[in-house]
Amino acid sequence: MHHMWQGGYFPMNMTVTIITWIIIVALIVLLVKLLSRLKDRPESNSTIKGEDPLLILKQRLARGEIDEAEYDRLKQRIKED
Numbered sequence: 001m002h003h004m005w006q007g008g009y010f011p012m013n014m015t016v017t018i019i020t021w022i023i024i025v026a027l028i029v030l031l032v033k034l035l036s037r038l039k040d041r042p043e044s045n046s047t048i049k050g051e052d053p054l055l056i057l058k059q060r061l062a063r064g065e066i067d068e069a070e071y072d073r074l075k076q077r078i079k080e081d
Contacts, residue, residue, distance in 0.1 A: 053078050 019078045054075065 055068075057071060057074055057078065060066050061068070066074070
């Protein structure tokens with residue numbers, strides 16, 4: 001009778017176990033990175049604090065998220081509201 005511990009299926013089981021743990025650790029790392037990015041998003045943090053929309057717009061322009069044309073368009077729209 002062929003036993004599992006004598007070179008049978010053990011190496012394959014060990015490989016699957018190692019791959020499974022690598023996948024689990026990688027998923028945890030990706031989840032932590034995703035959550036930290038969501039937490040650090042300036043749009044979500046500033047609107048919750050109730051900051052002035054024009055100040056937020058100026059910050060976006062300063063960070064390079066929008067260009068001057070977009071800034072002027074949005075500024076006009078904010079002033080109309």
